[in-house]
Amino acid sequence: MTDSNKMIINLALFGLTQSGKSxxxxxxxxxxxxxxxxxxxxxxxxxxxxxxxHLHGFMRRAGQEITLQVQVLDTPGCPHSRLSEDHVKQAVKEALARHFGQEGLHLALLVQRADMPLCGEVASSPVRMIQELLGQAWKNYTVILFTHAEKIEEAGFNEDEYLHEASDTLLTLLSSIQHRYIFQYKKGTSLNEQRIKILARLMEFIRENCYQVITFK
Known part of the structure; x- marks a missing residue:
């Protein structure tokens, strides 16, 4: 918060290569x-x-309209096709400290393609990175963002059916992070509608955390 009528939320993106982070x-x-x-x-x-x-009038807090600004840290995929896992982890660690060291990080978004199952050591690499960088509090500050969610409908599933049929790895992860997830669709709504819907959901998670952040000093 820079003043009573403005809020800045800080987000960091994690995920596999070609998961749709950027x-x-x-x-x-x-x-x-x-x-x-x-x-x-x-x-x-x-x-x-x-x-x-600035998004004016996006939300209300204590009876006042709040102007919202979003800061997003995009990170290299993990594992990376050219960079070592240690190199990526160190680069992300330094970037978190540089950009969010004092202000803090509101949420880490684990970007996961809905049309690719989360299972195996490779798929778990971004999760391990989040755990190592955020520490013990990672479960309270991690949200799964499912990209390519339109593939679920094309396969004849709805969201609940998709999650019911998900891998044990994904179900265990969802349980660990209090089932905090969002589906991102590429069709049916405009990009701005997608944006507002996703940001509104993220704000729900941030409010659940009482607007607390993870700092990197």
Missing amino acids: SAGNILLGSTDFHSSFAPGSVTKDCSLGRSS
């Missing part, structure tokens, strides 16, 4: 700050911070 970051920001494209390997090589424009 694209999700652009939706959250309402911009094209992060380079996003299909590639046979990892696209994002460095951590990058994006800041949204």
